[in-house]
Amino acid sequence: MKPKVPVKIVTWEEIVEWSRGLAEVIEKSGWKPDVIIAVARGGYVPARLLCDFLDVTDLLSVQSQHWVEAAKAAEKAILKFPYKLDLSDLKALIVDDIVDTGDTLILARDFVSKEWRPKELKIAALQWISPVAKIKPDYYYLEVKEWIWFQYPWTRLEDTMQFITRIFREDPRTKGRALSIDEIKSLFMEWYGIKPEDLGFYWDLALRRLVEKGVLVKDGEGFRAGRL
Ligand code: ADE
Numbered sequence: 181m182k183p184k185v186p187v188k189i190v191t192w193e194e195i196v197e198w199s200r201g202l203a204e205v206i207e208k209s210g211w212k213p214d215v216i217i218a219v220a221r222g223g224y225v226p227a228r229l230l231c232d233f234l235d236v237t238d239l240l241s242v243q244s245q246h247w248v249e250a251a252k253a254a255e256k257a258i259l260k261f262p263y264k265l266d267l268s269d270l271k272a273l274i275v276d277d278i279v280d281t282g283d284t285l286i287l288a289r290d291f292v293s294k295e296w297r298p299k300e301l302k303i304a305a306l307q308w309i310s311p312v313a314k315i316k317p318d319y320y321y322l323e324v325k326e327w328i329w330f331q332y333p334w335t336r337l338e339d340t341m342q343f344i345t346r347i348f349r350e351d352p353r354t355k356g357r358a359l360s361i362d363e364i365k366s367l368f369m370e371w372y373g374i375k376p377e378d379l380g381f382y383w384d385l386a387l388r389r390l391v392e393k394g395v396l397v398k399d400g401e402g403f404r405a406g407r408l
Contacts, residue, residue, distance in 0.1 A: 186327075188328050190331060199230060199306065203234050205320070205321060209319070211271075214238065215238040215298075216238065216239050216275055217272055217273065217292060218239060219274060219276040220243035226276070226305075240265070242261075242262075243259065244257055244284040245257065257284045265295070266297065269299060270299055271300040271302075274302070279316075283314065303318050304318065306320070306321050307321065309324045310325060340382050340385075343371070347368065348405040354405060357404060359404065364403065387403070391403070
């Protein structure tokens with residue numbers, strides 16, 4: 181059966197490979213940025229790796245946020261902590277992990293171009309979900325043709341917690357009773373198409389955090405919904 185929310189777990193090794201690949205695409209174009217601007221938070225790791233692969237020392241950041249919950253859209257992109265800079269002598273590259281709807285990147289691009297005024301401005305992302313994205317980045321490494329939630333290594337815990345929470349919020353089979361660990365694991369596989377075992381220590385950590393936060397309540401050997 182097709183999962184409700186298809187998820188691919190991305191490894192650290194893949195992130196390094198994809199960033200290296202993206203750096204090569206940029207190098208081959210013959211263009212080189214003077215400064216890299218990471219879109220917080222997803223762009224941090226790729227941006228830092230691009231600095232290394234492209235030999236760029238200057239790294240800045242803007243925080244543009246869209247997704248409040250893993251695999252669920254919040255209504256709007258917002259730019260947190262706007263500040264003023266003068267980049268008029270510099271060629272700038274905005275870097276993010278993925279172009280999904282493109283809203284966060286459009287916001288970051290418009291802000292940087294209007295408020296920081298770089299001499300040139302381009303956009304790079306590891307992945308571009310072409311059928312849903314409102315913009316095509318100047319540089320990307322992988323084109324994604326079918327929407328998937330990419331479970332990046334830097335959001336492993338937060339995503340796992342949100343994945344489990346969503347099951348307890350939305351799946352009628354969790355209502356009004358405690359579920360054994362095996363039942364939760366089986367719902368998790370059904371919803372997301374990945375095995376809890378593939379998340380390593382993050383699975384147990386996520387459950388423990390959810391209990392600490394009161395989202396789940398221990399009930400004998402199992403768990404029931406708390407303050408969801
Ligand atoms: N952030 C926004 N869209 C995403 C997706 N499809 N996978 C992972 N992170 C995302």
